[in-house]
Amino acid sequence: MISRTIFTDLLIMAFLVALQVFVLNRITLFGKFTPVLYPVFVMFYPFFRNKFQFLALSFLIGLSVDGFLGTWGINALATTVIAYFRTLIFRTSTDTSTDFFSFQSLQWTQFLLFLFSSIFMHQLLVQYIEFFKFSRIFEILLNVLVTSVISFIFIIVYALIFKIKQKV
Template identity: 80%
Template sequence: MISRTFFTDILMIAVLIALQIFVLNRITVLGKFTPVLYPVFVMFYPFFRNRFQFLALSFLLGLGIDAFLYTWGINAFATTAIAYFRTLIFRTSTDTSTDFFSFQSLQWSQYLFFILASIFLHQLLVQYTEFFKLSRFFEIFLNVLATTAISFIFILMYAIAFKIKQKV
């Protein structure tokens, strides 16, 4: 298992920002939807690590994305929000009430629901904060659903490639 330190966390954030900005933002599905991969840092960050450091790193990740996309803190807000609510999302998806969290103990359906719920919440916050108009409510919601589905596939490929379920 790879030991995670503050330095490796910063390095992972830099790699995820570069991957998102320079590779994934150039990919569009159906000419409109862009996959989002950078929330994997928040989803798969070890539960036993310092919570305040985790929130600060999540904010830094979102702020890095915002710096390149000129989105004025929208991604920082959404990334920090899913970091803050990650434990609640995990408990909801696993029906657990203990204070010990582990991806190893999850069934695949719980694991997939955790990923799907996290990315859905992230996309909901990003897109409604950026484009919210009551007249475009359903259009934005369809964009959230489509982007969530596309991002879910990319995040699942990432999780399988790096065997996240066994390592975290």
């Protein structure tokens, strides 16, 4: 188990926000899709830590991204919602009914399903709040799906580089 404190959490958040704002937001794939990586903080936050602190940090990382991008709280809402429902997403995507959660005990397919479910929910919230119009529903859904797949690939690379599945 990796030892984390509030200080290391804030450092990880600063790294992810800087990476998102100064690097990934400058990458545009196929002319309009930008990979999103900062929600990995929410997805990989240790399950045994204080839930209120987790929700506050999740809100803070989303608000930090919003502050740089000028998106008026959309990312803060999306990260807080996936933080709030993370246990439910984990249980439904892994068929786990115990109260102890661990990524080490998951099979890779369950781990990948959890990641994709989380990023898809995040993107669905962000895209619908930002661009919602009834006349653009299919365009928005396509945008959510493509951005989720691209972000999923970036998150898998991040998880493999930092060996997240073995640590958390």
